[in-house]
Amino acid sequence: xxxxxxxxxxxxxxxxxxxxxxxxxxxxxxxxxxxxxxxxxxxxxxxxxxxxxxxxxxxxxxxxxxxxxxxxxxxxxxxxxxxx
Amino acid sequence: xxxxxxxxxxxxxxxxxxxxxxxxxxxxxxxxxxxxxxxxxxxxxxxxxxxxxxxxxxxxxxxxxxxxxxxxxxxxxxxxxxxxxxxxxxxxxxxxxxxxxxxxxxxxxxxxxxxxxxxxxxxxxxxxxxxxxxxxxxxxxxxxxxxxxxxxxxxxxxxxxxxxxxxxxxxxxxxxxxxxxxxxxxxxxxxxxxxxxxxxxxxxxxxxxxxxxxxxxxxxxxxxxxx
Numbered sequence: 001x002x003x004x005x006x007x008x009x010x011x012x013x014x015x016x017x018x019x020x021x022x023x024x025x026x027x028x029x030x031x032x033x034x035x036x037x038x039x040x041x042x043x044x045x046x047x048x049x050x051x052x053x054x055x056x057x058x059x060x061x062x063x064x065x066x067x068x069x070x071x072x073x074x075x076x077x078x079x080x081x082x083x084x
Numbered sequence: 085x086x087x088x089x090x091x092x093x094x095x096x097x098x099x100x101x102x103x104x105x106x107x108x109x110x111x112x113x114x115x116x117x118x119x120x121x122x123x124x125x126x127x128x129x130x131x132x133x134x135x136x137x138x139x140x141x142x143x144x145x146x147x148x149x150x151x152x153x154x155x156x157x158x159x160x161x162x163x164x165x166x167x168x169x170x171x172x173x174x175x176x177x178x179x180x181x182x183x184x185x186x187x188x189x190x191x192x193x194x195x196x197x198x199x200x201x202x203x204x205x206x207x208x209x210x211x212x213x214x215x216x217x218x219x220x221x222x223x224x225x226x227x228x229x230x231x232x233x234x235x236x237x238x239x240x241x242x243x244x245x246x247x248x249x250x251x252x253x254x255x256x257x258x259x260x261x262x263x264x265x266x267x268x269x270x271x272x273x274x275x276x277x278x279x280x281x282x283x284x285x286x287x288x289x290x291x292x293x294x295x296x297x298x299x300x301x302x303x304x305x306x307x308x309x310x311x
Contacts, residue, residue: 001124074307074308075123077307078116078120079120079129081256081303082132082202083201083204083246084117084126084129084132084202
Protein backbone atom coordinates (compact mmCIF):
# COMPACT_ATOMS: atom_id res chain seq x y z
CA UNK A 1 0.00 0.00 0.00
CA UNK A 2 2.89 2.35 0.76
CA UNK A 3 4.39 1.68 -2.66
CA UNK A 4 1.10 2.38 -4.41
CA UNK A 5 0.74 5.55 -2.36
CA UNK A 6 4.27 6.63 -3.32
CA UNK A 7 3.59 5.97 -6.99
CA UNK A 8 0.31 7.85 -7.07
CA UNK A 9 1.83 10.69 -5.06
CA UNK A 10 4.71 10.96 -7.53
CA UNK A 11 2.24 11.20 -10.41
CA UNK A 12 0.17 13.81 -8.61
CA UNK A 13 3.23 15.89 -7.76
CA UNK A 14 4.13 16.01 -11.45
CA UNK A 15 0.81 17.64 -12.24
CA UNK A 16 -1.07 14.36 -12.68
CA UNK A 17 1.07 13.12 -15.55
CA UNK A 18 4.44 11.40 -15.56
CA UNK A 19 6.68 9.34 -17.79
CA UNK A 20 7.10 5.68 -16.73
CA UNK A 21 10.89 6.04 -16.39
CA UNK A 22 10.53 9.08 -14.13
CA UNK A 23 8.03 7.16 -12.03
CA UNK A 24 10.42 4.24 -11.78
CA UNK A 25 13.15 6.48 -10.32
CA UNK A 26 10.85 8.46 -8.06
CA UNK A 27 9.22 5.35 -6.62
CA UNK A 28 12.57 3.54 -6.50
CA UNK A 29 11.32 0.44 -8.27
CA UNK A 30 12.83 -1.99 -10.74
CA UNK A 31 11.39 -2.05 -14.23
CA UNK A 32 9.72 -5.41 -13.68
CA UNK A 33 8.17 -4.37 -10.37
CA UNK A 34 7.00 -1.06 -11.80
CA UNK A 35 5.20 -2.81 -14.64
CA UNK A 36 3.55 -5.21 -12.23
CA UNK A 37 2.22 -2.35 -10.08
CA UNK A 38 1.19 -0.34 -13.14
CA UNK A 39 -0.88 -3.27 -14.39
CA UNK A 40 -2.59 -3.54 -11.03
CA UNK A 41 -3.32 0.19 -10.88
CA UNK A 42 -4.65 0.23 -14.43
CA UNK A 43 -6.94 -2.71 -13.63
CA UNK A 44 -8.24 -0.84 -10.59
CA UNK A 45 -8.75 2.26 -12.78
CA UNK A 46 -6.54 4.44 -10.60
CA UNK A 47 -4.26 5.35 -13.50
CA UNK A 48 -4.20 5.07 -17.25
CA UNK A 49 -1.57 5.14 -19.96
CA UNK A 50 -1.75 7.78 -22.65
CA UNK A 51 0.37 8.64 -25.67
CA UNK A 52 1.95 12.08 -25.76
CA UNK A 53 2.27 14.36 -28.78
CA UNK A 54 5.90 13.40 -29.31
CA UNK A 55 5.14 9.70 -29.22
CA UNK A 56 6.14 9.26 -25.57
CA UNK A 57 3.96 7.32 -23.17
CA UNK A 58 2.64 8.95 -20.06
CA UNK A 59 0.94 7.69 -16.93
CA UNK A 60 -1.92 9.82 -15.72
CA UNK A 61 -3.73 9.60 -12.41
CA UNK A 62 -7.49 9.15 -12.48
CA UNK A 63 -10.21 10.15 -10.01
CA UNK A 64 -10.06 6.77 -8.27
CA UNK A 65 -6.35 7.26 -7.79
CA UNK A 66 -6.88 10.69 -6.26
CA UNK A 67 -9.57 9.23 -3.95
CA UNK A 68 -7.14 6.53 -2.89
CA UNK A 69 -4.53 9.16 -2.03
CA UNK A 70 -7.05 11.11 0.06
CA UNK A 71 -8.22 8.02 1.94
CA UNK A 72 -4.67 6.83 2.48
CA UNK A 73 -3.63 10.23 3.83
CA UNK A 74 -6.56 10.30 6.27
CA UNK A 75 -5.81 6.77 7.36
CA UNK A 76 -2.16 7.62 8.00
CA UNK A 77 -3.09 10.75 9.88
CA UNK A 78 -5.53 8.77 12.05
CA UNK A 79 -2.84 6.20 12.79
CA UNK A 80 -0.27 8.89 13.63
CA UNK A 81 -2.71 10.83 15.80
CA UNK A 82 -3.72 7.81 17.86
CA UNK A 83 -0.19 6.40 17.98
CA UNK A 84 -0.92 3.21 16.06
CA UNK B 85 -28.07 -2.37 51.50
CA UNK B 86 -26.59 -2.02 48.04
CA UNK B 87 -26.42 1.46 46.67
CA UNK B 88 -27.40 1.16 43.02
CA UNK B 89 -28.31 4.69 42.05
CA UNK B 90 -25.58 7.32 42.18
CA UNK B 91 -27.30 9.94 40.13
CA UNK B 92 -29.52 12.62 41.67
CA UNK B 93 -33.13 12.19 40.59
CA UNK B 94 -33.21 15.33 38.44
CA UNK B 95 -30.34 13.87 36.37
CA UNK B 96 -32.14 10.63 35.56
CA UNK B 97 -32.11 10.03 31.85
CA UNK B 98 -29.56 12.78 31.18
CA UNK B 99 -26.71 10.46 32.11
CA UNK B 100 -28.18 7.86 29.75
CA UNK B 101 -28.27 10.49 26.99
CA UNK B 102 -24.64 11.38 27.71
CA UNK B 103 -23.70 7.71 27.59
CA UNK B 104 -25.48 7.33 24.24
CA UNK B 105 -23.35 10.18 22.83
CA UNK B 106 -20.30 8.33 24.15
CA UNK B 107 -21.47 5.11 22.47
CA UNK B 108 -21.80 6.92 19.14
CA UNK B 109 -18.33 8.48 19.37
CA UNK B 110 -16.71 5.21 20.44
CA UNK B 111 -18.60 3.33 17.75
CA UNK B 112 -17.34 5.71 15.05
CA UNK B 113 -13.75 5.36 16.21
CA UNK B 114 -14.07 1.57 16.37
CA UNK B 115 -15.63 1.45 12.91
CA UNK B 116 -12.95 3.60 11.28
CA UNK B 117 -10.13 1.76 13.02
CA UNK B 118 -11.60 -1.54 11.82
CA UNK B 119 -11.81 -0.12 8.31
CA UNK B 120 -8.10 0.67 8.54
CA UNK B 121 -7.43 -2.87 9.76
CA UNK B 122 -9.27 -4.33 6.77
CA UNK B 123 -6.92 -2.25 4.61
CA UNK B 124 -3.64 -2.82 6.42
CA UNK B 125 -4.18 -6.23 8.04
CA UNK B 126 -2.18 -5.07 11.07
CA UNK B 127 -3.23 -6.64 14.38
CA UNK B 128 -2.55 -3.40 16.21
CA UNK B 129 -5.29 -1.67 14.22
CA UNK B 130 -7.68 -4.54 14.97
CA UNK B 131 -6.98 -4.43 18.72
CA UNK B 132 -7.47 -0.67 18.68
CA UNK B 133 -10.86 -1.09 17.01
CA UNK B 134 -11.89 -3.87 19.38
CA UNK B 135 -10.86 -1.79 22.41
CA UNK B 136 -13.12 1.08 21.41
CA UNK B 137 -15.89 -1.39 20.58
CA UNK B 138 -15.55 -2.96 24.01
CA UNK B 139 -15.97 0.41 25.74
CA UNK B 140 -18.90 1.28 23.43
CA UNK B 141 -20.67 -1.97 24.36
CA UNK B 142 -19.94 -1.27 28.02
CA UNK B 143 -21.68 2.11 27.85
CA UNK B 144 -24.57 0.55 25.95
CA UNK B 145 -25.09 -2.00 28.73
CA UNK B 146 -24.83 0.78 31.32
CA UNK B 147 -27.54 2.75 29.48
CA UNK B 148 -29.77 -0.33 29.48
CA UNK B 149 -29.17 -1.00 33.17
CA UNK B 150 -29.70 2.64 34.13
CA UNK B 151 -32.96 2.92 32.19
CA UNK B 152 -34.28 -0.21 33.89
CA UNK B 153 -33.37 1.16 37.30
CA UNK B 154 -34.53 4.75 36.68
CA UNK B 155 -37.74 4.05 34.79
CA UNK B 156 -39.69 1.17 36.23
CA UNK B 157 -42.42 1.60 33.64
CA UNK B 158 -39.98 0.54 30.96
CA UNK B 159 -39.77 -2.90 32.40
CA UNK B 160 -41.74 -3.61 35.52
CA UNK B 161 -40.60 -7.18 35.72
CA UNK B 162 -36.94 -6.19 35.66
CA UNK B 163 -37.65 -3.43 38.15
CA UNK B 164 -39.20 -5.91 40.54
CA UNK B 165 -36.15 -8.07 40.19
CA UNK B 166 -33.85 -5.17 41.01
CA UNK B 167 -36.05 -4.30 44.00
CA UNK B 168 -34.64 -0.98 44.83
CA UNK B 169 -36.44 -0.11 48.03
CA UNK B 170 -34.68 -2.62 49.72
CA UNK B 171 -33.35 -5.46 51.05
CA UNK B 172 -30.38 -7.43 50.12
CA UNK B 173 -32.02 -10.19 48.17
CA UNK B 174 -30.36 -12.67 45.91
CA UNK B 175 -32.26 -11.43 42.86
CA UNK B 176 -31.35 -7.76 43.21
CA UNK B 177 -27.75 -8.62 43.85
CA UNK B 178 -27.68 -10.79 40.74
CA UNK B 179 -29.22 -8.10 38.51
CA UNK B 180 -26.83 -5.48 39.85
CA UNK B 181 -23.76 -7.70 39.63
CA UNK B 182 -24.47 -9.02 36.16
CA UNK B 183 -25.37 -5.65 34.66
CA UNK B 184 -22.70 -3.44 36.11
CA UNK B 185 -19.99 -6.09 36.23
CA UNK B 186 -20.45 -6.54 32.51
CA UNK B 187 -20.06 -2.77 32.11
CA UNK B 188 -16.97 -2.58 34.31
CA UNK B 189 -15.31 -5.61 32.72
CA UNK B 190 -15.79 -4.25 29.21
CA UNK B 191 -14.54 -0.76 30.15
CA UNK B 192 -11.41 -2.20 31.74
CA UNK B 193 -10.89 -4.55 28.80
CA UNK B 194 -11.18 -1.62 26.40
CA UNK B 195 -8.88 0.64 28.41
CA UNK B 196 -6.27 -2.10 28.81
CA UNK B 197 -6.51 -2.78 25.08
CA UNK B 198 -5.92 0.89 24.29
CA UNK B 199 -3.02 1.02 26.71
CA UNK B 200 -1.49 -2.07 25.10
CA UNK B 201 -1.81 -0.59 21.62
CA UNK B 202 -0.63 2.97 22.28
CA UNK B 203 2.33 1.92 24.42
CA UNK B 204 3.28 -0.61 21.71
CA UNK B 205 3.63 -3.20 24.43
CA UNK B 206 4.96 -6.41 22.90
CA UNK B 207 3.91 -8.60 25.79
CA UNK B 208 0.20 -9.38 25.72
CA UNK B 209 0.44 -11.46 28.89
CA UNK B 210 1.35 -8.42 30.96
CA UNK B 211 -1.94 -6.87 29.97
CA UNK B 212 -3.88 -10.12 30.39
CA UNK B 213 -2.52 -10.58 33.90
CA UNK B 214 -3.25 -6.98 34.88
CA UNK B 215 -6.74 -7.32 33.42
CA UNK B 216 -7.39 -10.57 35.27
CA UNK B 217 -6.19 -9.19 38.59
CA UNK B 218 -8.28 -6.02 38.19
CA UNK B 219 -11.40 -8.05 37.47
CA UNK B 220 -10.88 -10.27 40.52
CA UNK B 221 -10.21 -7.29 42.78
CA UNK B 222 -13.29 -5.46 41.54
CA UNK B 223 -15.51 -8.54 41.70
CA UNK B 224 -14.61 -9.37 45.28
CA UNK B 225 -14.23 -5.86 46.57
CA UNK B 226 -16.84 -4.52 48.94
CA UNK B 227 -16.60 -1.15 47.13
CA UNK B 228 -16.84 -2.27 43.53
CA UNK B 229 -17.87 1.16 42.25
CA UNK B 230 -14.90 2.99 43.71
CA UNK B 231 -12.30 0.32 43.02
CA UNK B 232 -13.46 0.22 39.42
CA UNK B 233 -13.06 3.98 38.99
CA UNK B 234 -9.64 3.94 40.64
CA UNK B 235 -8.53 1.18 38.23
CA UNK B 236 -9.95 3.10 35.25
CA UNK B 237 -8.18 6.27 36.39
CA UNK B 238 -4.84 4.46 36.66
CA UNK B 239 -5.04 2.96 33.17
CA UNK B 240 -6.31 6.25 31.68
CA UNK B 241 -3.37 8.03 33.30
CA UNK B 242 -1.03 5.63 31.51
CA UNK B 243 -2.70 6.37 28.20
CA UNK B 244 -2.58 10.15 28.78
CA UNK B 245 1.07 10.01 29.75
CA UNK B 246 1.89 8.07 26.59
CA UNK B 247 0.16 10.55 24.28
CA UNK B 248 1.57 13.65 25.93
CA UNK B 249 5.06 12.14 26.33
CA UNK B 250 5.34 11.14 22.68
CA UNK B 251 3.88 14.42 21.54
CA UNK B 252 6.80 16.31 23.00
CA UNK B 253 9.06 14.87 20.24
CA UNK B 254 6.67 15.00 17.29
CA UNK B 255 4.44 17.94 17.91
CA UNK B 256 1.01 17.27 16.54
CA UNK B 257 -2.06 19.32 17.32
CA UNK B 258 -4.36 16.33 16.82
CA UNK B 259 -2.32 14.05 19.03
CA UNK B 260 -2.23 16.68 21.75
CA UNK B 261 -6.01 16.92 21.46
CA UNK B 262 -6.34 13.14 21.89
CA UNK B 263 -4.08 13.39 24.94
CA UNK B 264 -6.35 16.02 26.45
CA UNK B 265 -9.44 13.95 25.63
CA UNK B 266 -8.06 11.02 27.60
CA UNK B 267 -6.97 13.45 30.32
CA UNK B 268 -10.62 14.53 30.67
CA UNK B 269 -11.66 10.86 30.86
CA UNK B 270 -8.95 10.25 33.51
CA UNK B 271 -10.11 13.26 35.50
CA UNK B 272 -13.76 12.18 35.28
CA UNK B 273 -12.85 8.83 36.89
CA UNK B 274 -11.35 10.70 39.85
CA UNK B 275 -14.48 12.82 40.16
CA UNK B 276 -16.71 9.70 40.09
CA UNK B 277 -14.83 8.45 43.16
CA UNK B 278 -15.99 11.57 45.02
CA UNK B 279 -19.64 10.49 44.58
CA UNK B 280 -19.25 9.05 48.06
CA UNK B 281 -19.53 12.61 49.37
CA UNK B 282 -22.33 13.91 47.17
CA UNK B 283 -24.36 12.80 44.15
CA UNK B 284 -23.48 16.02 42.35
CA UNK B 285 -19.99 14.63 41.80
CA UNK B 286 -21.60 11.93 39.65
CA UNK B 287 -23.11 14.69 37.50
CA UNK B 288 -19.75 16.46 37.28
CA UNK B 289 -18.01 13.20 36.37
CA UNK B 290 -20.51 12.50 33.62
CA UNK B 291 -20.09 16.00 32.17
CA UNK B 292 -16.28 15.87 32.26
CA UNK B 293 -16.37 12.43 30.64
CA UNK B 294 -18.67 13.83 27.96
CA UNK B 295 -16.16 16.61 27.27
CA UNK B 296 -13.47 13.96 26.76
CA UNK B 297 -15.57 12.05 24.26
CA UNK B 298 -16.59 15.22 22.44
CA UNK B 299 -12.91 16.12 22.01
CA UNK B 300 -12.34 12.65 20.54
CA UNK B 301 -15.33 13.21 18.25
CA UNK B 302 -13.94 16.54 17.08
CA UNK B 303 -10.54 14.97 16.43
CA UNK B 304 -12.20 12.25 14.37
CA UNK B 305 -14.17 14.86 12.46
CA UNK B 306 -11.11 17.03 11.77
CA UNK B 307 -9.08 14.09 10.44
CA UNK B 308 -11.59 11.93 8.61
CA UNK B 309 -14.49 14.16 7.60
CA UNK B 310 -13.34 17.75 7.39
CA UNK B 311 -10.22 17.43 5.24
